[in-house]
Amino acid sequence: MTDRRGVVAKRAEDLLPGVPYVRGWNRARRSAGTLADQLVLLGLDSDFHGLVADVNVFGDGLVQLGTVRSEAAELLAQLITTGLEAKLRGTTTEPSTTTRREAPAA
Numbered sequence: 001m002t003d004r005r006g007v008v009a010k011r012a013e014d015l016l017p018g019v020p021y022v023r024g025w026n027r028a029r030r031s032a033g034t035l036a037d038q039l040v041l042l043g044l045d046s047d048f049h050g051l052v053a054d055v056n057v058f059g060d061g062l063v064q065l066g067t068v069r070s071e072a073a074e075l076l077a078q079l080i081t082t083g084l085e086a087k088l089r090g091t092t093t094e095p096s097t098t099t100r101r102e103a104p105a106a
Contacts, residue, residue, distance in 0.1 A: 009056040009057050009058050009060070010056060010057050011054050011055065011056055011057070011062065012054075012055050012056055012057045012059070016057075019057070019058065019059040020059040021055050021059050023059065024055040024056070024058075024059040024060050024061040024062075025053055025054065025055040025061055026061070027061040028053035028054060028055060028061025028062055028063050029053040029061075031053070031061065031063050032051055032052060032053045032063045035048075035051065036048070036051055039051070042079065044072055044075065044076065047068055047069055047072035048065055048066065048068060049066060050064065050065060050066010050067055051063070051065055051066060052064050052066070
């Protein structure tokens with residue numbers, strides 16, 4: 001498994017001494033968990049049933065998405081794009097704590 005820039009190396013199957021596989025896999029597990037939580041909130045968790053943490057031969061954590069329906073991949077891409085555009089504009093979907101008003105005590 002290698003991307004077009006050669007950044008992602010082959011997944012680790014035969015382990016070698018001195019390579020931090022556990023550290024890489026643990027980081028991938030946390031990242032996969034974070035992504036899974038967001039997919040649940042978006043109702044896309046059933047489309048990413050192959051989401052798993054893994055590690056490559058260098059000990060780098062990998063997150064595999066598995067086989068995904070094209071519609072789900074397109075929706076995820078749109079959500080990422082929308083989020084990046086909102087971040088660039090400095091807007092968020094959550095209300096700012098400075099704009100919340102508390103009701104006066106009775």
